[in-house]
Amino acid sequence: MIMKRVGFAVGIAFATSTTSVAQSQRLTNRPAETRFVDSVLARMTLAEKLGQLNQVSGAGNPTGPGGGERAARMDQLRHGAIGSFLNVVGADTTKALQRIAVEQSRLHIPLIFGLDVIHGMRTIFPVPLAEAASWDPQGAERAARIAAAEAAAMGIDWTFAPMVDIARDPRWGRIVEGAGEDPYLGAAFAAARVRGFQGSGLGSRDAIAATVKHFAAYGAAEGGRDYNVAEVSERTLRDVYLPPFHAAVCADAATLMASFNEISGVPSHANRHLLTDILRNEWKFDGMVVSDWTGIGELLNHAVAADSAQAGDVAMHAGVDMDMVSEIYLHALRASVAARRMPMAEIDEAVRRVLRVKYRLGLFTDPYLRRDAARERTAILTTENRAAAREAGRRAIVLLKNDQSTLPLRKDVASLAVLGALAADSAVVLGNWTALGRREDAVPVLDGIRRAVSSRTTVTYARGASPTSDDSSGIAEAVRVASGADAVVLVVGETGEMSAEAESRSRLDLPGAQKELVAAIRATGKPMVVVLMNGRPLAIERMQETVPAILETWFLGVEAGNAIADVLFGDANPGGKLPVTVPRVVGQVPIYYNHKNTGRPPTTEKYTSKYWDIPYTPLYPFGFGLSYTTFAYSVPRLSATTIGAGDSLRVEVDVTNTGSRAGDEVAQLYVRDDVGSVTRPVMELKRFQRLTLRPGERRTLRWSLGIGDLAFYDLVMRRVAEPGTFRVFVGTNSADTHSAPFTLRGMASIPVPDRCP
Ligand code: BGC
Numbered sequence: 178m179i180m181k182r183v184g185f186a187v188g189i190a191f192a193t194s195t196t197s198v199a200q201s202q203r204l205t206n207r208p209a210e211t212r213f214v215d216s217v218l219a220r221m222t223l224a225e226k227l228g229q230l231n232q233v234s235g236a237g238n239p240t241g242p243g244g245g246e247r248a249a250r251m252d253q254l255r256h257g258a259i260g261s262f263l264n265v266v267g268a269d270t271t272k273a274l275q276r277i278a279v280e281q282s283r284l285h286i287p288l289i290f291g292l293d294v295i296h297g298m299r300t301i302f303p304v305p306l307a308e309a310a311s312w313d314p315q316g317a318e319r320a321a322r323i324a325a326a327e328a329a330a331m332g333i334d335w336t337f338a339p340m341v342d343i344a345r346d347p348r349w350g351r352i353v354e355g356a357g358e359d360p361y362l363g364a365a366f367a368a369a370r371v372r373g374f375q376g377s378g379l380g381s382r383d384a385i386a387a388t389v390k391h392f393a394a395y396g397a398a399e400g401g402r403d404y405n406v407a408e409v410s411e412r413t414l415r416d417v418y419l420p421p422f423h424a425a426v427c428a429d430a431a432t433l434m435a436s437f438n439e440i441s442g443v444p445s446h447a448n449r450h451l452l453t454d455i456l457r458n459e460w461k462f463d464g465m466v467v468s469d470w471t472g473i474g475e476l477l478n479h480a481v482a483a484d485s486a487q488a489g490d491v492a493m494h495a496g497v498d499m500d501m502v503s504e505i506y507l508h509a510l511r512a513s514v515a516a517r518r519m520p521m522a523e524i525d526e527a528v529r530r531v532l533r534v535k536y537r538l539g540l541f542t543d544p545y546l547r548r549d550a551a552r553e554r555t556a557i558l559t560t561e562n563r564a565a566a567r568e569a570g571r572r573a574i575v576l577l578k579n580d581q582s583t584l585p586l587r588k589d590v591a592s593l594a595v596l597g598a599l600a601a602d603s604a605v606v607l608g609n610w611t612a613l614g615r616r617e618d619a620v621p622v623l624d625g626i627r628r629a630v631s632s633r634t635t636v637t638y639a640r641g642a643s644p645t646s647d648d649s650s651g652i653a654e655a656v657r658v659a660s661g662a663d664a665v666v667l668v669v670g671e672t673g674e675m676s677a678e679a680e681s682r683s684r685l686d687l688p689g690a691q692k693e694l695v696a697a698i699r700a701t702g703k704p705m706v707v708v709l710m711n712g713r714p715l716a717i718e719r720m721q722e723t724v725p726a727i728l729e730t731w732f733l734g735v736e737a738g739n740a741i742a743d744v745l746f747g748d749a750n751p752g753g754k755l756p757v758t759v760p761r762v763v764g765q766v767p768i769y770y771n772h773k774n775t776g777r778p779p780t781t782e783k784y785t786s787k788y789w790d791i792p793y794t795p796l797y798p799f800g801f802g803l804s805y806t807t808f809a810y811s812v813p814r815l816s817a818t819t820i821g822a823g824d825s826l827r828v829e830v831d832v833t834n835t836g837s838r839a840g841d842e843v844a845q846l847y848v849r850d851d852v853g854s855v856t857r858p859v860m861e862l863k864r865f866q867r868l869t870l871r872p873g874e875r876r877t878l879r880w881s882l883g884i885g886d887l888a889f890y891d892l893v894m895r896r897v898a899e900p901g902t903f904r905v906f907v908g909t910n911s912a913d914t915h916s917a918p919f920t921l922r923g924m925a926s927i928p929v930p931d932r933c934p
Contacts, residue, residue, distance in 0.1 A: 229260035231507040263291040268550040271332030287544035294336035298327035300562040301614035303573040307731030309356035309756035311572035312843040314369035321373025326383040330552035335386040339370035341421035345767040348401025350680030353712030357756030361862045364424035371428040380539035389425035391436030427933035444479040452496030465530040467499040474503035498527040570733035570740025575753040576803040583726035585747030589631040594662035608732030609677030625738025642690035649690035665705040676712025685716035714759040752841025754802035770799035770911040771858040800910035806836030812915040813907040819920045834870035847906040888929035897926040
């Protein structure tokens with residue numbers, strides 16, 4: 178290993194080569210880490226400490242408006258007033274800034290570069306909600322691994338992902354960034370994505386630090402309106418919203434981001450209960466907490482702080498370590514220390530956490546570890562990475578309807594009409610949060626179809642109707658094209674900008690003039706398939722009633738067109754399942770499968786919990802998804818009818834492919850606690866497995882449940898399992914299961930500490 182001394186203040190040398198195993202072991206050696214971090218801290222002035230807590234966006238434009246901006250930034254950098262950049266990308270660019278930090282600042286402390294690498298860096302993968310529809314956490318881990326390797330080559334040390342917010346309201350646009358509505362599925366994906374980003378260890382050159390966000394209950398925004406208030410009880414918070422965060426912390430997520438919302442009067446950036454009591458004291462998280470963008474400054478709008486100084490004090494005291502963009506810590510905390518409002522010990526602790534993450538990332542050993550111009554040229558958007566994105570895309574597709582086996586289509590169909598503005602759009606398939614993704618890299622559906630069909634097939638395209646306005650002028654042409662074709666693929670849904678941050682919708686139906694387009698094409702009577710693209714569940718009841726085949730494809734990334742064509746023509750058999758409940762109409766939301774029974778569960782009787790004008794049931798239940806083949810389930814077999822606190826219950830079920838094609842099924846296991854000291858959900862997902870079965874093949878699945886799977890927060894907020902009767906459900910979705918009962922023995926409730934698995 179070549180060691181190049183560039184004189185870090187406490188005599189640590191920088192290695193310019195790849196991190197060795199021994200080195201990564203050293204990096205995880207916690208006593209050495211503590212000594213190192215303390216030795217750096219001991220040399221820091223208050224200004225340098227506050228600099229480490231300061232994260233700025235962009236390095237400033239030397240020539241643009243306010244041309245002195247870059248010069249001012251560089252000056253800050255030399256004076257140790259910047260601890261981190263976000264939104265600065267590129268091996269050479271980040272290297273140049275890093276060089277200033279480590280060669281020209283007094284203490285030579287390296288910078289950490291952050292970016293929102295949400296579903297890929299340059300090779301864009303399916304959006305996270307789509308990835309969750311694969312019910313394949315290992316696939317999500319592989320995607321995050323590739324994203325991390327690409328990002329690391331391009332100068333990024335740290336991603337602001339995974340987003341693990343439970344979302345029960347599809348009006349909220351950020352539902353697209355997470356794994357849907359379920360705590361168990363969400364926890365599995367949270368942990369997998371952290372493992373993927375952080376790889377074999379934070380010190381390796383292809384690993385980047387993960388940020389689990391947004392802590393917490395951001396998805397419970399009232400009215401589904403982004404940034405809005407969340408009114409969530411401590412019990413619902415702990416039973417529903419926190420499990421994915423805890424799973425990510427257990428998977429060693431290096432950092433965590435506070436959320437924009439308040440919970441019951443307390444904005445997260447001021448929430449010491451969340452950021453210190455739960456995160457640090459209960460979960461023993463020793464990583465770094467970053468604010469969300471201007472989140473500390475927004476405490477003024479929340480009106481829990483009268484001025485910036487107070488906002489800084491409140492956030493620091495709550496447990497926010499790094500200030501993203503507000504620059505409040507940098508400018509206001511000095512006075513707080515001088516006025517003895519802010520103990521130096523609190524600032525020191527925040528600085529330690531920042532330095533620790535930098536240390537764990539190997540930045541003190543080699544500040545240029547993740548800035549490799551050669552790999553930036555060769556390791557990005559490789560054939561292998563594209564192939565992985567295509568595979569991830571196929572696995573995320575959910576078949577919602579397939580009457581008379583309309584799908585798969587024949588590749589040698591004589592003429593095919595491909596319709597819809599989204600069909601030819603290469604940007605839309607990337608979805609939102611596309612890091613360095615480019616539309617020219619992406620395969621739209623039309624191209625995927627053209628590549629897949631036989632040389633004798635004529636493919637004709639018409640745009641039809643706008644997804645963003647009421648412009649329906651192209652419908653007549655689309656009808657003409659459809660009328661002349663043997664079959665129609667109609668691509669409708671949302672554009673990528675209609676979901677993600679600040680993209681809430683009040684309606685959940687097809688936007689623009691697309692509903693008219695669907696009706697007009699349906700009226701041609703041609704065999705038709707609807708391909709949906711969207712970042713949230715869409716309420717498409719009318720379409721479900723009238724169209725023979727519907728494929729949910731979300732936004733599948735650079736290989737979307739190929740992945741969709743694979744499924745349309747039967748080269749891949751769809752096996753994805755919905756990670757969210759799909760409502761019939763927007764008025765049903767929030768609607769989720771793990772709801773409570775109420776005192777008047779819905780029946781046909783009048784005084785029960787339902788609607789006057791629509792059924793209370795969803796359009797598609799959580800976990801739903803069809804296949805080109807069919808599957809049959811046995812009744813679950815339990816190893817015992819009664820278990821004690823220390824026992825495990827083994828559950829066996831046979832799944833058989835009863836059709837004539839190989840296919841994937843996601844077997845799902847749910848549990849119901851029949852009676853509790855507090856009301857319990859009608860069922861909760863506890864295990865799942867995606868499996869591939871040949872025609873006629875039968876597989877016996879075996880799962881083991883323990884006391885932890887029965888735990889919840891009781892009347893006095895202890896995490897317990899309560900003796901009594903339970904029911905295990907196993908099946909193809911949450912509404913189609915077989916079940917078997919069992920009893921948990923005992924006289925009193927059984928404490929179940931919330932430990933990492
Ligand atoms: C978003 C975060 C994101 C941050 C940095 C914020 O507006 O809420 O999710 O990581 O910006 O881009």
